[in-house]
Amino acid sequence: MATLLQGLGVASAFSASPSLDSKKLQLRSLSGRKAGIYVVRSDASLNLHTGAPKAGRLITNAVVAKGDSSAASTSSKPGHELLLFEALREGLEEEMERDPTVCVMGEDVGHYGGSYKVTKDLANKFGDLRVLDTPIAENSFTGMGIGAAMTGLRTVVEGMNMGFLLLAFDQISNNCGMLHYTSGGQFKIPIVIRGPGGVGRQLGAEHSQRLESYFQSIPGIQMVACSTPYNAKGLMKAAIRSKNPVILFEHVLLYNLKERIPDEEYVLSLEESEMVRPGEHVTILTYSRMRYHVMHAAKTLVNKGYDPEVIDIRSLKPFDLHTIGNSIKKTHRVLIVEECMRTGGIGASLTAAINENFHDYLDAPVVCLSSQDVPTPYAGPLEEWTVVQPAQIVTAVEKLCQ
Amino acid sequence: MAVSRLASSSSSSGSSLVKPISAALSFTSSLRRSLSSSADDSTTLTIETSLPFTSHNCDPPSRAVETSPKELMSFFREMALMRRMEIAADSLYKAKLIRGFCHLYDGQEAVAVGMEAAITKKDCIITAYRDHCTFLGRGGTLLEVFAELMGRQAGCSKGKGGSMHFYKKENGFYGGHGIVGAQIPLGCGLAFAQKYSKDETVTFASYGDGAANQGQLFEALNMAALWDLPAILVCENNHYGMGTAEWRAAKSPAYYKRGDYVPGLKVDGMDVLAVKQACKFAKEYALKNGPLILEMDTYRYHGHSMSDPGSTYRTRDEISGVRQERDPVERVRKLLTSHDIASEKELKDIEKEIRKAVDEAIAQAKESPMPEPSELFTNVYVKGYGVESFGADRKEVRARLP
Numbered sequence: 129m130a131t132l133l134q135g136l137g138v139a140s141a142f143s144a145s146p147s148l149d150s151k152k153l154q155l156r157s158l159s160g161r162k163a164g165i166y167v168v169r170s171d172a173s174l175n176l177h178t179g180a181p182k183a184g185r186l187i188t189n190a191v192v193a194k195g196d197s198s199a200a201s202t203s204s205k206p207g208h209e210l211l212l213f214e215a216l217r218e219g220l221e222e223e224m225e226r227d228p229t230v231c232v233m234g235e236d237v238g239h240y241g242g243s244y245k246v247t248k249d250l251a252n253k254f255g256d257l258r259v260l261d262t263p264i265a266e267n268s269f270t271g272m273g274i275g276a277a278m279t280g281l282r283t284v285v286e287g288m289n290m291g292f293l294l295l296a297f298d299q300i301s302n303n304c305g306m307l308h309y310t311s312g313g314q315f316k317i318p319i320v321i322r323g324p325g326g327v328g329r330q331l332g333a334e335h336s337q338r339l340e341s342y343f344q345s346i347p348g349i350q351m352v353a354c355s356t357p358y359n360a361k362g363l364m365k366a367a368i369r370s371k372n373p374v375i376l377f378e379h380v381l382l383y384n385l386k387e388r389i390p391d392e393e394y395v396l397s398l399e400e401s402e403m404v405r406p407g408e409h410v411t412i413l414t415y416s417r418m419r420y421h422v423m424h425a426a427k428t429l430v431n432k433g434y435d436p437e438v439i440d441i442r443s444l445k446p447f448d449l450h451t452i453g454n455s456i457k458k459t460h461r462v463l464i465v466e467e468c469m470r471t472g473g474i475g476a477s478l479t480a481a482i483n484e485n486f487h488d489y490l491d492a493p494v495v496c497l498s499s500q501d502v503p504t505p506y507a508g509p510l511e512e513w514t515v516v517q518p519a520q521i522v523t524a525v526e527k528l529c530q
Numbered sequence: 531m532a533v534s535r536l537a538s539s540s541s542s543s544g545s546s547l548v549k550p551i552s553a554a555l556s557f558t559s560s561l562r563r564s565l566s567s568s569a570d571d572s573t574t575l576t577i578e579t580s581l582p583f584t585s586h587n588c589d590p591p592s593r594a595v596e597t598s599p600k601e602l603m604s605f606f607r608e609m610a611l612m613r614r615m616e617i618a619a620d621s622l623y624k625a626k627l628i629r630g631f632c633h634l635y636d637g638q639e640a641v642a643v644g645m646e647a648a649i650t651k652k653d654c655i656i657t658a659y660r661d662h663c664t665f666l667g668r669g670g671t672l673l674e675v676f677a678e679l680m681g682r683q684a685g686c687s688k689g690k691g692g693s694m695h696f697y698k699k700e701n702g703f704y705g706g707h708g709i710v711g712a713q714i715p716l717g718c719g720l721a722f723a724q725k726y727s728k729d730e731t732v733t734f735a736s737y738g739d740g741a742a743n744q745g746q747l748f749e750a751l752n753m754a755a756l757w758d759l760p761a762i763l764v765c766e767n768n769h770y771g772m773g774t775a776e777w778r779a780a781k782s783p784a785y786y787k788r789g790d791y792v793p794g795l796k797v798d799g800m801d802v803l804a805v806k807q808a809c810k811f812a813k814e815y816a817l818k819n820g821p822l823i824l825e826m827d828t829y830r831y832h833g834h835s836m837s838d839p840g841s842t843y844r845t846r847d848e849i850s851g852v853r854q855e856r857d858p859v860e861r862v863r864k865l866l867t868s869h870d871i872a873s874e875k876e877l878k879d880i881e882k883e884i885r886k887a888v889d890e891a892i893a894q895a896k897e898s899p900m901p902e903p904s905e906l907f908t909n910v911y912v913k914g915y916g917v918e919s920f921g922a923d924r925k926e927v928r929a930r931l932p
Contacts, residue, residue, distance in 0.1 A: 263749070265749035268714070268715035271712060273719060275716035275723070278720065303712060308912060310690060310706070311695065312697075314697050315704075370913065
């Protein structure tokens with residue numbers, strides 16, 4: 129079991145649409161830290177305006193126990209242990225079995241098994257056409273994935289590193305994001321673009337890019353970042369099932385995380401965040417690898433007497449302002465810890481969104497710790513200094529909570 | 531009138547091969563009779579194309595094209611309609627009812643019409659921004675065209691796409707793309723999906739001589755050839771990439787040869803029968819052997835777009851020369867009159883009808899309302915997430931996404 133308490137998204141069963149200025153938000157506080165996992169059903173059909181929600185409804189309770197929606201603790205079911213990349217593979221494999229229109233394309237995904245082994249053995253199982261080895265032509269194979277998605281195939285495009293997808297930025301921004309809009313709704317692009325990004329172990333500047341910021345303004349796409357094997361599998365499945373184009377950010381250093389996940393099939397909601405550790409004093413918003421730095425710092429903070437509430441925002445676009453708002457209303461202090469660039473990064477957008485919507489609830493300005501605005505250096509100590517370290521998080525919390 | 535006299539249209543020395551009139555050959559038939567303009571469809575005419583096909587790495591199809599009077603009449607009607615539509619769009623643009631970019635296709639109608647004649651609506655066509663006539667050929671209506679150009683609700687993309695974003699999914703028309711060359715990988719993606727679902731259809735991905743220098747073309751071609759995708763890449767070579775003549779932009783303007791290992795065919799794009807023959811050949815070829823490049827040697831009378839006069843980089847003599855000698859509509863007109871399928875008067879009547887239809891469509895389109903403000907936020911996502919979005923003043927436009 130991971131050392132992280134895995135509560136599920138506190139975006140619990142609200143029936144009203146989460147209008148941000150309303151006082152009718154229901155505050156659900158997970159008072160105290162309870163061991164065991166809460167399964168809270170979150171209604172994915174938030175917006176009652178469109179008639180479509182029932183059709184496209186995601187199963188968002190974490191454990192689908194044959195239609196039983198009541199809370200079920202996974203401690204009664206043993207689950208199985210695996211690494212994050214295996215969880216991704218499991219999710220992908222299950223979706224490919226379930227739906228014959230799901231196909232994967234990317235460099236070295238087929239015979240080689242994927243550069244991070246996410247697609248290992250899938251080519252043997254599903255054939256070369258469904259797990260397609262492409263030449264090194266990111267722009268065009270992303271374009272091909274989008275073209276295939278226009279006809280209804282659910283393509284999963286793997287970028288060997290998110291940085292390489294910069295070459296495909298035109299296709300992602302202009303075609304993937306915009307075609308649904310410019311065609312007046314005629315085309316759906318149910319594509320998933322996934323790949324590892326972030327700062328690794330001395331991989332050099334071009335292979336350690338934090339690109340979430342570049343994609344976040346593209347209208348029409350959704351972005352999610354996974355951080356644990358549990359949410360990796362759930363988000364992968366949700367992304368494949370989603371009718372919107374989704375960019376799934378993984379992190380190079382997280383592929384070997386081990387965790388026990390449920391045996392049953394589960395799909396997570398793409399727009400929800402995850403309550404990692406409920407608390408009272410300060411809300412720490414984070415995602416991807418920084419979650420672990422935060423939890424590391426949390427241990428120190430707890431020893432010093434602070435009670436941080438840690439939320440893994442998971443959904444980078446759109447932000448789950450419902451959960452975040454509830455948390456802010458409780459703690460009144462926000463710290464954002466992220467690996468994205470300081471300028472124009474996810475944290476910057478989140479800070480703006482929080483200030484806009486929850487200004488009245490803040491006792492102190494939002495503090496955002498991001499990685500430095502530099503290309504990632506090769507030298508070890510310098511690379512460490514590029515990203516946020518737990519000591520800095522502790523200092524920031526102490527300052528914030530004065 | 532008895533219709534069987536059409537057999538006598540091979541009044542030229544018994545041979546059924548009639549050289550089409552490329553220059554002004556006045557073909558007076560002593561057997562001229564007045565016929566109703568709805569010519570019958572039972573007879574087949576075999577007409578030779580004006581120029582032979584030049585091929586690269588394959589055997590060219592025969593010059594003798596089989597057609598019927600009905601088909602020729604439909605060619606005339608469609609091309610005259612497209613011509614009229616584009617000229618009307620010209621006047622609308624100058625009247626400032628159409629804004630932004632408006633790329634007109636007059637002069638190139640034979641490519642759109644000939645292609646349609648060779649394929650079904652299950653085959654896919656994808657092209658760049660010069661898409662009004664291709665859209666019409668794929669079953670779009672005049673109202674949809676004009677309404678979309680004027681940004682009204684009755685447009686094919688609900689007014690949100692504009693001139694460069696015409697789509698008709700149910701008839702296999704995938705647009706309509708503004709970025710030069712970006713539609714080629716999309717087209718290969720469509721072909722990939724066709725191969726995936728094994729439905730024996732092909733994709734025609736059109737691009738211009740300017741786009742022929744894009745890297746993504748070669749990337750996509752490589753992949754299409756690697757996996758034997760049923761993609762036919764059609765280079766509509768109108769000899770000018772916006773303002774740059776092809777010899778100034780391309781070291782090798784033999785675009786049909788640029789595929790290297792992919793066979794190519796050079797076609798006289800102003801001869802609708804040649805286009806039809808080439809596309810038929812291409813479809814059969816692509817279903818068996820993989821991609822093919824068709825280079826359509828064509829010409830546009832207007833400038834690159836409405837903001838380009840079109841005369842700074844070419845002489846007016848050149849334009850009028852082509853119009854006199856190679857105009858596609860005139861060519862069919864002469865074919866029709868020389869084969870006694872229709873008289874001059876009938877053709878003029880058809881043109882009058884077309885003019886009326888176009889005027890009516892414009893009037894109807896002008897009455898169509900502008901999109902509602904709430905339409906700003908629809909179709910951004912397929913499945914929305916209920917977030918509220920509003921305009922700058924937070925009052926006027928408030929909508930839930932989507």
